[in-house]
Amino acid sequence: MVHTRRRHTLGIIAALFASGAASSVLPAAAQTTGQATSFPSRPIRLIVPHAPGGNSDTFGRILAQKLGDRIGQQVVVENRPGAGGTLGSAMVSKSPPDGYTLVVADNGTHAIAPTLYGAKLSYDVFKDFTPITLAATFPTVIMIHPSVLAQNVKEFVALAKSQPGKLTYSSAGTGNGSHLTVELFRAAAGGLDMVHVPYKGGAPAVQALLAGEVQLSSVSVNTALPHIQAGKVRALGMASMKRSPALPDVPTFAENGIPFEADSWLAIMGPPGIPADVATKLNQEIAATLSQPETQERLAKIGLVVVASPQSGLTDVLKRDVAKWGKAVKDSGAVAD
Incomplete structure (x- = not known):
């Protein structure tokens, strides 16, 4: 009787796996690991929140080409300019958190804007984005x-x-x-x-x-x-x-004897809630892409110095620079139109 019940139970479990219903009872960690394994399975959108021709646009296009070659999926650059880059950034902050929509953020959109735009800014740079990497700086x-x-x-x-x-x-x-x-x-x-x-x-x-x-x-x-x-x-x-x-x-x-620094930077960020393993994979693949000698050589020609930080490195820079640039905005009396 015991053997019969065991066979019956095993039969039910096997049926659940065969139907896919078991995914609802699998631990979350097991499911997210599966997401990272299959990611990316379709093209990634890379939003440049400025007009074509600037540093962020040139950087975005170089990264998109080299990253696409590495991951075997197309990375499509979309220019969404307006309001100092905050319109494109806001769009990304409200995108699905699946890792397929990213933004080329910069110190203007994510360190200066919180103070310059104040309550007019429709996103919180800490709560409304998933940090991926501090990609590069330009002195x-x-x-x-x-x-x-x-x-x-x-x-x-x-x-x-x-x-x-x-x-x-x-x-x-x-x-x-x-x-x-x-x-x-x-x-x-x-x-x-x-x-x-x-x-x-x-x-x-x-x-x-x-x-x-x-x-x-x-x-x-x-x-x-x-x-x-x-x-x-x-x-x-x-x-x-x-x-x-x-x-x-x-x-x-x-x-x-005049201690200050004002380097500008470019970073990759996504909407909030991207699964941790997908964000980690994005960080690793982008860092590997930026570390390629050919990529670094092309970026150096436009004055960029590759950083390719871990995710926590970008968070640390944000904490430092929001305060630094915010004080500069207040001291200058600048207000966004």
Whole structure:
């Protein structure tokens, strides 16, 4: 009788597995492991929340091509610009948490925006996203027009203090990273009194400096390099923790006793609730892709330095930078339109 009951029970279990009904009673860990094993089984959407042509777009397209080759699935780049990148980011925050929709986030969309937009921002950068990886950084250099009577940062600080309210600086727009980088510099240098002249984009802001309409501006190294090499501008200092290989003779501001850094960064994030094993697989595959010599070489040409952090590394950077850039926004008085 006991053997008959055992055979009957085993028969029921076998039937459950055959019908697929057993999945409802399997432990959650077993089911999520299955998700990671089969992921990805269809194309991944990579949302670039800015217009084509910028750093995040170029980075996204390089990553999409190389990652797609590695995982055997197409990675499709979609540009969803608007409101400083917050519209595309918001869309991703509300996407299904299956790992098939990701965003190329940056310090503008996820470190500056919380303070700049305040209650207008429709997402919480900590609660409404799954961090995947801090992908890359691009160092920032502050440069001055050759007509400025200062050969180094100490001389510039002395000049600015002797002429309060007379020196001007350009930016790509109020609340933009180029604006706030100079705000961090002004504060770290003892509260320099300078006049901000915002432009509608990075190109006209740089052109204003080249034309001598303003005395100072901050841009990424790859943007500044040809102008520095041509002698059209002079590098004042690196707003980074270390010198740039592209400008090895330009010291950091910290080396000159002005401790601040304003590196910009690019990260990969997804909507909240992506299964842990899928997020881990995405982190591993993206990190492996970014570590390929060819990928690093292509990114280096646009001034990007690969980081490929663990997920926790991105969370740590967010915690640090939301506070840092938030203070810069408040100190500048910038408010989003």
